[in-house]
Amino acid sequence: MTDSFQLPGHADSFWMKTSDATSYPALDRHVDVDVAVVGGGIAGLSTAWELARTGRSVAVLEADRIAAGVSGYTTAKLSSLHTLVYDRLCRTRGQEAAHLYARSQQGAVERVAEIVAELNIECDLEHLSAFTYAVDPGGTSALQAEAKAAADAGLSAAYVTETDLPFAVSGAVRVDGQAQFHPRKYLLALAEDLRTRGGLVFERTRITGLSEGSPCEVTAESGHSVTARDVVVATQYPVFDRALLFARLTPRRELAVAAPLPADQDPGGMYITEEEGKRSVRTVPLGDGRRLLIVTGESFTPGTGEPRERFRRLDSWMHEHFGVGDTAYHWAAQDNDSTDRVPLVGPFHPGARHTYVATGFGGWGMSGGVMAGGLLTRLISGDPPPWAELYDPRRLWSTLRGAPALLKQQAEVGGHFIGDRLRTSHVGSVADIPPGSGAVVRVDGRRCAVYRDEGGTAHAVSARCTHLGCLVAFNAAETTWECPCHGSRFGVDGAVLQGPALRPLEAVEVTAAKGD
CATH class of the missing domain: 2.102.10.10 (Rieske [2Fe-2S] iron-sulphur domain)
Structure with a gap:
């Protein structure tokens, strides 16, 4: 990299630039509700909305602005194809685990479509196929194994050797029935509907204390508190360490660049490869005969490496492989991988009775967050789904895997x-x-x-x-x-x-x- 390299385009995500700002109040009094949800991203808002539908009173407490953290800087793919997860699950936890993962994640994809239709949300929801691909011939055997494992798990999966990408691939896993959307437009509509159902939304309210009991209490930095029978911690990386989750999560930061692309050059799907430090591709309609190409990748641990050089590599890759115009946006997002690459959603720790957590989505927080909303609602309602054990955060204490x-x-x-x-x-x-x-x-x-x-x-x-x-x-x-x-x-x-x-x-x- 040369010192003259300037980061291209707006230093913000397309989602943030093309959606309304929010101005919910900060917590300024004591509140008593059935459930307090700490975190206003897709996991927290999905949980709060699903709980409100059951008739419970809910308060969402967000440290900054809702849907403005990871959920506002995501690639926004709604997919149950998570690179090579199914073959790994079959080998480490068995065929039934892979089946439950597919069922729960695909269910989340379909749940978003149901909610969009029910609430008539304008969020650019598009149904299309997802691909995990490899250019290096050495990666084809892993893709073939993944295609078989995903199909055996119940997905509409197949191994293919051709895609609509503008370059040749050695092979790819294709899964049909997937989707992509504008996450901010979806989540802001969800938050407003939550309010019509009696839910409370508080922004600029950083929660710094959690007292577990009957009831529980969460305390904000301001000193104001919320009493609730149940508490959900959905802050991407849990802000409380009592479950020692910091020892079981690895933070990962990824970069994104975006540029306009002629509509007739749209690759017509969602693509991802683990090669070259990861490359993830999708497009967004711009409404003027063009699409916005979004390329994500260059995974790295926060606080390491040289992000400017990584941005340069990612931007160069986009322009080398696609007929795009000038780069319009660049941004970065962060997520956490659990040690076994399966999200941690469920009781906060082995002794928890009324506290729950949702974290470790490993870059797949859109489907994972929606899945978490349904799972936590059913756990709090006393009706756990079949996949509750798969995601249970306590699982790593009872296994050496x-x-x-x-x-x-x-x-x-x-x-x-x-x-x-x-x-x-x-x-x-x-x-x-x-x-x-x-x-x-x-x-x-x-x-x-x-x-x-x-x-x-x-x-x-x-x-x-x-x-x-x-x-x-x-x-x-x-x-x-x-x-x-x-x-x-x-x-x-x-x-x-x-x-x-x-x-x-x-x-x-x-x-x-x-x-x-």
């Missing part, structure tokens, strides 16, 4: 926790940080995260993540501080942008000459 991945993840966290402290900073003092850049600098023996704005002013905060103390790293592409251990993200002023951290990075006073 997830142990190798768990140990690997913890070794990586330990490497950052210890190794980053031993590593010498790449700048010697605050004065060495160029305008528009950030670096971790040792000041008076203390590690500080220092960003120098374009005007030359230094903004310094503690470099220790307030979650578990790992050192943050600077993301130059998004001008943020990120924790490589569990994915917490902070603004240059230390404000929490993404959990599991609940508290901001402490402000530090420095001078331009400081550093040792």
